[in-house]
Amino acid sequence: MLPQDLHVHSTWSNGDASVVSEQTIGFIAEIRHARILGISDHLELVGEDRFKEYAGEVRAAGLKVGIEIDGYPWLSAAKSVDTDYRIFHCYDRDADYKALDRLLEMGQPVIVAHPNALGTNLDRVPPECLVEINNRYIWRCYWRSFYGPFVNRFEFVISSDAHQPNWLNQTVARHVATELGVREKLLFRT
Numbered sequence: 001m002l003p004q005d006l007h008v009h010s011t012w013s014n015g016d017a018s019v020v021s022e023q024t025i026g027f028i029a030e031i032r033h034a035r036i037l038g039i040s041d042h043l044e045l046v047g048e049d050r051f052k053e054y055a056g057e058v059r060a061a062g063l064k065v066g067i068e069i070d071g072y073p074w075l076s077a078a079k080s081v082d083t084d085y086r087i088f089h090c091y092d093r094d095a096d097y098k099a100l101d102r103l104l105e106m107g108q109p110v111i112v113a114h115p116n117a118l119g120t121n122l123d124r125v126p127p128e129c130l131v132e133i134n135n136r137y138i139w140r141c142y143w144r145s146f147y148g149p150f151v152n153r154f155e156f157v158i159s160s161d162a163h164q165p166n167w168l169n170q171t172v173a174r175h176v177a178t179e180l181g182v183r184e185k186l187l188f189r190t
Contacts, residue, residue: 002170004186005034006066006111007087007132007159012041012054018163029061033160033168035190040066040087043074051081064188068113072099085109085187087132092119104128109187111157116141122150130154130185135173136161143176155185 009016010025025039039058046054046067055065064084069075071088072095078086079102086103090096090112103110104126111130115122117137125131131154133147158177162168177184 001032002034003184004036004157004188005160005162005168005170006036006038006064006085006157006187007040007068007113007134007161008038008168009041009068009161009163010039012039012057013045013163015045016042016163020164022165023163025057025061025063027165028162028168029063031165031168036064036186036188038064038066038084040068040085043067043069043077043081048077048080055082069103072096075099075102078103079106083108085111087111087113088129089113089118090115090120090125092121092124097124100126100129111159114161116143116146122146122154125154127153130157130187132157132159133173133177133180133182134159134161135170136163136167138173138176144180147176147180147182151180151182156182157187158184 013019058065066085067083068087069078114134114137117140158173160170
């Protein structure tokens, strides 16, 4: 069992072509591949109007409630929903770096999602943010040069970014973290 996985999607991310119908919250809870387990569906797909229903289903399954935010255009909506943590797409734009500051003010963990796949400039990310090493996208860069200079600046989380049952693992991301000498930050008690 993995120690933690907070970047897992369910069928609540309806409209994401990578999510399969078997990837229900109940199924993820049944598999329970990590001791600390959270669901972080896409806010733009869940919607503000259905968020309470989504959060209720996640909590009823005994999982942490997260949300994945697609950059600064979704900041206002992200601030209006009650989560345990937030996963943020930080594109290389001034407004996204400013949005990170605003999210941090809320007092919950903010995880910068797959920065290597989004062109995030980690020099501009506040050090209070957590940086994700993500099994789905780690191969999209030369990870030693991308993450290496920042291993002492940030705390890191390791994620699957699972959209399908067979993605519920972190094999490659954990290998990269080991090679970089990164120790995973566990956000919640089991």
